[in-house]
Amino acid sequence: MLRFLISRLISAVPVLIVVSLVCFLLMWIVPGDVASEIAGADATPQQIAQIRMNLGLDRPLLQRAVDWYWNLLHGDLGRSYLLNRSVTDAVLERLPVTLSLAAIALTLAIVLGVLLGVLAAVNHNRPLDQGAMTLALLGLSMPDFWFGLMLIVVFAVQLGWLPTGGFVPPSESLVGWAKSMTLPALTLAFTQMGVIARMTRSGMLDALGQDYVRTARAKGLSGGQIVFVHALRNALIPIVTVAGVMTGVLIGGAVVVETVYSLPGSGRLIVGAIQRRDYPIIQGGLLMTAGIFVFVNIVVDVLYGLLDPRVRHGR
């Protein structure tokens, strides 16, 4: 297992190098820079050139890249042009928001999606199956910004049970934090739940048709034991893969939900930086997001091994 883990960690390094290189090249290709943004619409070319010089943006791309990697090796991701703080601080400030949102949404999506998928598979071709799949399809096809606004209108404006947005740190108030996370997590979970429900259903239908399930039935095991202990464990492998990819989506791509609910998360940080060409934040933020994504995938690989010994033993 240790060798397996080390080989996965080593293979992550080139991925991160490629991600950072792509970031650099994209920044070079995309027109416009932070100097124009800082200077404003009425700035003269001289003012913009001066700002570019002050920020070091007039240096050749290669030199900037070498400096950036050198600083990275020293644990320094640089300093934001606009936020007046280091990239590490800016991203780390946002991560608790994004990670807690992703964790709750993922848990909800997995629990609801698996239950819905199992319910559909066990009641294959019956009204419950069709009902569950309609709900999953609804989740898949509903735009999250619209669903988010609808939840706000019902639960915050009409009923007044939950806040319309904003983030309350758990250190300030645990109840406040739970309230502020409920609607955003539900919004994210509902759209992701559909994917998991459909995959669970199809995996469970395969598993329930296998010989070992027939054997288990012949042995006289209860329906619950057959479904949850034997069939579900085998159906879980593709779900774990999807959940791994989903974690990356939730961490890097929750920007719409963060925007609708005014959450100061890392998605908004990075998208805001892209809109204003704050290169250090874009490069550092994407690298850290990619790092988390790679880490989650390693965890997924490890989980594979736990769920399926053939993977662990290289068979």
Added chain:
Amino acid sequence: MNAVLFRRIAVAVALGAATSLTSPAFAQKAGGNMIFAQGSNPPSLDGMVTSSQASRNITMHIYESLFGYDEDIRPMPILAESLKISDDGLTYTIPIRKGVKFHNGKEMTAKDVKASLERYRKHGATAGLLNPVTSIDITGPYEITLKFAKATPTFLEAFASPRAPAVIIPEEETGKDPGKIEFIGTGPYKFVEYVPDSHVKLAKFAEYSQDTRFKGPDGFGGKKTAYFDTITFRIMPETGARTAALEAGEIQGNEQIPVPTAKRLAGDPKFSVYENKRWGFLTFIMNLKQPPADNPKFRQAVQVALKMEPIVGIATEGLFGLNHGWQYPGTTYDAGDIGKNLYNLGDAARAKALLQEAGYKGEPFSILTDSNTPEHGKSAVVIAEQLKAVGINAVINQVDWPTALKIRLQDTGWNGWTLVMGIEPYMGPVAVVSTLSGPTTHFRQPDAKLDELYQELITGKSVEERQATFKKIQARLYELNAIIKIGDVGLAQATRSNVKGFKTFRFPRLYDVWFE
């Protein structure tokens, strides 16, 4: 001493005392936390280094400057006691108010003022306004003197500009780089915390030194009273979420609401809706260095082809004013009917005839616009359709704002550009014309006659002289047709109805506002 200018300041104080915005009919009540929502993060809270509206909304509660604009956009003293201008116009002596405290408890003196202005020269977002000043000297513990190489009659108007105000901060902060200072000013509210993408919190400054020369707030100055214990500016980018928060009572004020929402809320007693019809000018700028807009006949064709009402109506969702002028109607420099005969015509026949005269052969006419400001994108679509209707091969190039800023600085790659001028029209003729003159003119190719008129404007010795020059400028703009005035853009704002004393202005003034 220049009696005229000195008298003007005195009159401003006197007028302010008489006309400042007091609300005697209401019983003001102190206390509470005002939560006010805005869409963007302030790029900086270092008041002098940014010209961003999102920053100004907040910093104008923290900092104050020597001079500012009054309610009628005339310079008025704020931290300055008065102003004495020598007869030759080369020396400005500015006594400052005594007993004004900074948020750190220190009293403001001439040392702080000089150090702040020197920092403004270095880091101010519009540092160029101090270019005519050759020296800033301390001539008393509460007095500074500015020296000029040549008389600059429009200096005070420029110096009082709220765009990136020359705010006064403690001397010990002035050596720091942009954005690195402690946010300490003399304003009625002091800085507490800033959590980007979440909120900025301010608290009432108990030792605030009110300007008792006035009866109430006036423009950016006057007698300011902080009623709220704290003010929280919440950063909420999603328009619908801001409206929902207002309806749920989580916020008490909203910087900007969509016009249809304003109409819906206006009928609900729980809300107060405000319309500011003088928020900006919607303009269409052409690139004179690139065919076909290098041809004056082609530009005339565009001018007469455009019907402004649908363009500005759609762009603003209905909150607009049709105004051909390059100043707001009824303001000091309003140039009257000049150009009105060429505005809002939508004359397809005349446009087609002019295109034929121009020898236009259907070359692509690329309209640069961006997705960040809705008015830019929406107006570009309507303009393109109207131009296509007269035979112009208009295509839209919609990019994001930084890309648009980059492209418009090039001589090639664009033919037309949609732009809302926000604070420039508010600041008066010099601010508007400065963007259109010189080598960095918005339309790329300087116009010698316009440049000459700009010089005449900034050196005009009296308001009357400058008014006459501005009339010539407006006439020239309608001859040149390099920039086309589409219309005046409005802004809708809303508060909960228990918020009293709020009046829509260039920034949301949250002093002299209270909860019922």
